[in-house]
Amino acid sequence: MAFHDIRFPVDISLSSAGGPERRTDIVTLASGHEERNSPWAGSRRRFNAGYGIKSLPEIEQVIAFFEARHGRLHAFRWRDPFDWKSCSIAATPQAHDQPIGTGDGEVTQFRLSKTYASGGHSHVRAITKPVAGTVLVAVNGVLLDPTDYSVDISTGLVTFATAPADDVALTAGFEFDIAVRFDSDTLSISLAALKAGDIPDIPVIEVLS
Incomplete structure (x- = not known):
């Protein structure tokens, strides 16, 4: 796999939904008290780019971008709509x-x-x-x-x-981007569903280095 130094279309990513994710392991003791531990030093971002798809040209743009990255194989730049400065x-x-x-x-x-x-x-x-x-x-x-x-x-x-x-x-x-990859090797987008207002599922996940 490789990192492609190209940014996912900003006009689509800025309308995406998502944010930081952390992992916390919680063990409940017999007393009812909890022991909490995190194996991650930091957080990892997840987004759904489908919320930014509003037109057929944008669908075509995402398909081309997805194919050029070979699905989940290659990472790329992504602008977090909530945290990029x-x-x-x-x-x-x-x-x-x-x-x-x-x-x-x-x-x-x-x-x-x-x-x-x-x-x-x-x-x-x-x-x-x-x-x-x-x-x-x-x-x-x-x-x-x-x-x-x-x-x-x-x-x-x-x-x-x-x-x-x-x-x-x-x-x-x-200003900064983050490195992400697609979190699925499949794009399932229906033009009829889009016209009906349904949001396609285009998940991306941060690649930690």
């Missing part, structure tokens, strides 16, 4: 949006990430598929010139031309 959906990414590390005078590579915080707790999510041309980087709040660093859009690694000095704060703002 380093900031809130309504805002514009800024270089101070997300912390990505602290300089030590030696390390030149840092990974893009996004922090989700609520009630004194947080989760840091690695961003591996930033959108080309959208990444802004700052050192101690000062916006860097794009010539001062490079971004690998296939891994989310930021490489500085010169190692950031000791104790300086590194931050970034960006």
Whole structure:
């Protein structure tokens, strides 16, 4: 299998339904108390692209995309309609949006990430598929010139031309996609059902790296 660096049609994915999924194993003890454990370090996104299908041209577009990916075989880029920026959906990414590390005078590579915080707790999510041309980087709040660093859009690694000095704060703002694959080797779409308002089932699932 391979990753095809092509994005699923955004006008369809933005009308999809879905979101993050976590796995939690729960054991109920004889006392009635629970023991809860999660084997997953993070979450995994699932979506149904069928909610975005509104016309025959869109059906044709999805069929072509599905065939070119060989069904479930090859992964591709997907824009999460609810979470695709380093900031809130309504805002514009800024270089101070997300912390990505602290300089030590030696390390030149840092990974893009996004922090989700609520009630004194947080989760840091690695961003591996930033959108080309959208990444802004700052050192101690000062916006860097794009010539001062490079971004690998296939891994989310930021490489500085010169190692950031000791104790300086590194931050970034960006747009990002996620890597997904189709979660079925079959597309079952009825034009008559679509005209009647029925939603086709086109499941996609995040591929974790």
